[in-house]
Amino acid sequence: MSPLKIKKGASSHSAYDLRDPHAEAIERHTLAVVVDNEAGVLARVIGLFSGRGYNIESLTVAETDHTGHVSRITIVTSGTPSVIEQIKAQLGRIVPVHEVHDLTVEGPSVERELGLFKVAGTGDKRVEALRLADIFRVNVVDSTLESFVFEITGTPEKIDAFAELMRPLGLQEVARTGVAALSRGDGAH
Amino acid sequence: MxxxxxxxxxxxxxxxxxxxxxxxxxxxxxxxxxxxxxxxxxxxxxxxxxxxxxxxxxxxxxxxxxxxxxxxxxxxxxxxxxxxxxxxxxxxxxxxxxxxxxxxxxxxxxxxxxxxxxxxxxxxxxxxxxxxxxxxxxxxxxxxxxxxxxxxxxxxxxxxxxxxxxxxxxxxxxxxxxxARVSHYQPPVKGDIETITALVEAMETAKRPLFYTGGGVINSGPAASTLLRELVEATGFPITSTLMGLGAYPANGEKWLGMLGMHGLYEANLAMHDCDLMINIGARFDDRITGRVQDFSPGSVKAHVDIDPSSINKVIRVELPIIGDVGHVLEDMLRIWKSRGRKTNGEAVKKWWAQIEKWRKVDCLAFKQEGNVIKPQYALSRLEALTKDHPSRYICTEVGQHQMWAAQYLGFNEPNRWMTSGGLGTMGYGFPASVGVQMAHPDALVINVAGEASWLMNMQEMGTAVQYRLPVKQFILNNERLGMVRQWQELLHGERYSESWSSALPDFVKLAEAFGAKGILCSDPADLDDAIMEMLNHDGPVIFDCLVTKHENCYPMIPSGEPHNKMLLGEVSTKDAIGAKGAVMV
CATH class of the missing domain: 3.40.50.970 (Thiamin diphosphate (ThDP)-binding fold, Pyr/PP domains)
Known part of the structure; x- marks a missing residue:
């Protein structure tokens, strides 16, 4: 399914479905968007994605330069290569946007996400949860006699894997931050 | 201080x-x-x-x-x-x-x-x-x-x-x-010289080159239009334009093919389809222009000059993308082309023109004014004939059939003389726009070509026109229909004219008088010239109620979902012209 939820090759394309219906495969890209931290800037970015039918898989934002009032928005999105190019160009048009970087294509990068997991149980299940948490190098940040809150940091895939393991062991709630990412090596983008 | x-x-x-x-x-x-x-x-x-x-x-x-x-x-x-x-x-x-x-x-x-x-x-x-x-x-x-x-x-x-x-x-x-604090918002205006050089090289060898220009030329300022004219005359390449770009190259220029697109001219659209080098300057491959994207100008190398990077490769993939201001890029193009010896593929371009002349002979805008009802095309031809020599004529339009007819039958020889709602297609745009134009140019002839339905959407501005003594001429082609909606219902929806009637219309002459303006009613082709002259000679706002053929269709037309070479011309069978695929498009 394309981002507009129109099946590939379907005949009912309106004039506004401007994508090649037989386009290439869907790719996942991590974008770093450096913006002025002014009122409404996040709404502009999100509005762009919803208004033009793009996907957001995850989005994180925080001010990264308190003196210059600059924020960094990390967006994980997916689409065909032409859609990804269009997303970047559209982001670049937003007036308070300074820079748009596609970390997926601009060389190696690191991605990290933080997850909090509440797992409740007693007996073997509780022991197994703690044992697995140890294997994943997860911190216990809250504990009662019948529950844990685990803190895990890693790639989204690692967090997914941990979630799968916790599910049969009494997983009650999950909170995830979404991805923060930086390029590897010397030099800023 | x-x-x-x-x-x-x-x-x-x-x-x-x-x-x-x-x-x-x-x-x-x-x-x-x-x-x-x-x-x-x-x-x-x-x-x-x-x-x-x-x-x-x-x-x-x-x-x-x-x-x-x-x-x-x-x-x-x-x-x-x-x-x-x-x-x-x-x-x-x-x-x-x-x-x-x-x-x-x-x-x-x-x-x-x-x-x-x-x-x-x-x-x-x-x-x-x-x-x-x-x-x-x-x-x-x-x-x-x-x-x-x-x-x-x-x-x-x-x-x-x-x-x-x-x-x-x-x-x-x-x-x-x-x-004031300088904004970091400073979009670059200079295009990439390497790509511009590559474009110039392509222009030197192209057999069937075509300029396709748009509103970006107008927005870049009058200097861009001057440069465009120089480039077109020097190369001898044909030029067409979108609705938004009319006037950048003069309609009376000899390289002019007329407007392209859904209701564009036959020769312009076929030239788009068959060209081997498309030079898009300040246009954005809008869906009214491209028709079916997969079949859009299949054999051409495409260059695209646009100041907005997001316009490039949004709809149509191009081989030569140039991000920059039209004026700056045209200046570089001309300079480089001249310095390389002003070359074109003269023989091939001559043949290309011969082909274009054949298409021109189809005379796609021909119509017959017969009987005692005014054809809208005739009304606009007469308006053109009687006003084209005016030194400062400005035309606004509303949205619909009349807008397309105005684009087809009126000629624009200067930029900034044509105000029409292109992208959004806003009925009710033209009348207030004409007020704005007349405020900027108090001595100019400002005409709003309108349909009666569009015009009613912002008719309250008659009060403004009268209060400020703005002599705007409201030239209403009154067919008592939402003409474009009706046309699509005829072609697409089995002639079921759902809600596309203008019932209970006001008496426009009395309406004008009620506002303290002049109203003119014209229904007979024989009276049309005199009536138009009366409108032009009146020093003040005029509502011109021109009663025209009720079921006239606007041609040529590229049906939705079809490529440029599948145009419909007037007076031909249009039954089932738009297939089920096209029907979902607007």
Whole structure:
């Protein structure tokens, strides 16, 4: 399914479905968007994605330069290569946007996400949860006699894997931050 | 002295003066009273009282498009701001620089559902290039200067500054434009020289080259049009243009093929389909132009000059993308082409022209005026014949069949003479736009070619035209139908004319008289010339009610979902012209 939820090759394309219906495969890209931290800037970015039918898989934002009032928005999105190019160009048009970087294509990068997991149980299940948490190098940040809150940091895939393991062991709630990412090596983008 | 203490309201007026604003279009209300009080106490800026806020924004658009300067509108909070939304969206789609100032409830009441409160910056975020809510009087003048900068730099567009009433009352420091903080928003204007050189090389060898130009040439300023003309004449390549770009190259120029697109000329569309080098200058491959994207100009190498990187490869993949201002890029193109010896593939281009001449012979705009009912094409041909020599003629239109006929039958020899709602297709645009044009050019001949249905959408502006003695000519092609809707219902929906009738129409002559203007009714082709002359000779606003054929279709037409070489010409069978695939398109 394309981002507009129109099946590939379907005949009912309106004039506004401007994508090649037989386009290439869907790719996942991590974008770093450096913006002025002014009122409404996040709404502009999100509005762009919803208004033009793009996907957001995850989005994180925080001010990264308190003196210059600059924020960094990390967006994980997916689409065909032409859609990804269009997303970047559209982001670049937003007036308070300074820079748009596609970390997926601009060389190696690191991605990290933080997850909090509440797992409740007693007996073997509780022991197994703690044992697995140890294997994943997860911190216990809250504990009662019948529950844990685990803190895990890693790639989204690692967090997914941990979630799968916790599910049969009494997983009650999950909170995830979404991805923060930086390029590897010397030099800023 | 760049910083002076004054109230926010005074700052607004001062900032507008310092930005060189001469006219603003507006409508007062509770949340802008302090600004109106300042307007009352000065004479430098002229305020035009419209009759509806939508009219204010379209008038500002008309002003902007006919002068190349940003248009300014001032409206109140809540309903004033929401009424401005259509105009803002229209300006965004057509890249028109306008600055809209809105009043807002005082900062301490924002979010309380106060009287006439609306989340103006929230509502207008997707329909402006940028917008601001000003919470500190100290920031107000800076923000207004920024607003003018953003509206006019790069790809132009509408901006909005929302000003709470307490910010207008409070005192703060005024910053003059020169001392204002410079925005980091500085889109590059120079194109990549390597790509421009590659384009020039392609121009030297192309067998079937074609210029396809758009509103970007107009927006770049008159110098861009001059350069375009020089380049076209020097290379001898044919040129066509979108609806938005009419006038950049003169309609009486010999390389002119006429407008292209859904209702474009046969020769222009077939040239697009068959060319081997397409040079897109300041157009955006709109869906009205491309038809079926997969079959769009299949054999051509395409170059695209656009100041907005997001326009490139959005719809059509191009081999030679050039991001830059049209004027700058044209200058470089000409310079490089000349320095390389002014070469073209002369023999092949001659053959190309011979082919184009064959297409021209089809004479796709031919029509027969017979019987005693005026054909809309005839009305516009006569209007053209009787006004084309006027030294300063400006044409506005509403949206629909009449708009396409105007684009086909009227010739534009200068830029900034043609104001029409292209991207958004806003019925009700033309009349207020004509008010804005006439304010900018008091001695010009300003005609709004309209359909009766579109015209009624903003007819309240008759009050404005009469109050300011604006001699705008409202040339209404009255078929008592929503003509374009009816045409599509005929072609697509089995002639079931659902709600596309203009019932209970007013008597337009009496309507004009009720407003204190002149009304002219014409229904006989034999009377048409005299009636048009009467309209032209009247010094004041005129409503011209031209009764035309009721079921006339606008041709040529590329049916939705079809490529350029599947055009329909008039007087041919159009049954099932649009397949099920095309039916879902607009």
């Amino acid at each position: 760049s910083k002076t203490q004054m109230t926010g309201a005074k700052m607004v007026v001062q900032a507008l003066k310092d930005q060189g604003v001469e006219v603003i279009f507006g409508y007062p209300g509770g949340a802008v009273l302090p600004i109106y009080d300042e307007i009352f106490q000065q004479n430098q800026i002229r305020h035009v009282l419209v009759r509806h806020e939508q009219g204010a924004v379209h008038a500002a658009e008309g002003y902007a498009r006919s002068t190349g300067k940003p248009g300014v509108a001032l409206v109140t909070s809540g309903p004033g701001a929401t009424n401005a939304v259509t105009g803002l969206t229209d300006a965004l789609m057509d890249s028109i620089p306008i600055v809209v100032l809105t009043g807002q409830v005082p900062t301490f009441m924002i979010g309380n559902d106060a009287f006439q409160e609306a989340d103006t910056v929230g509502i207008t975020r997707p329909c402006t290039k940028h917008n601001w809510l000003v919470k500190e009087t100290d920031e107000l003048s800076n923000t207004i200067h920024q607003a003018f900068h953003v509206a006019t730099k790069g790809r132009p567009g509408p901006v909005l500054v929302d000003i709470p009433k307490d910010v207008q009352f409070a005192s703060g420091k005024y910053t003059a434009p020169k001392a």
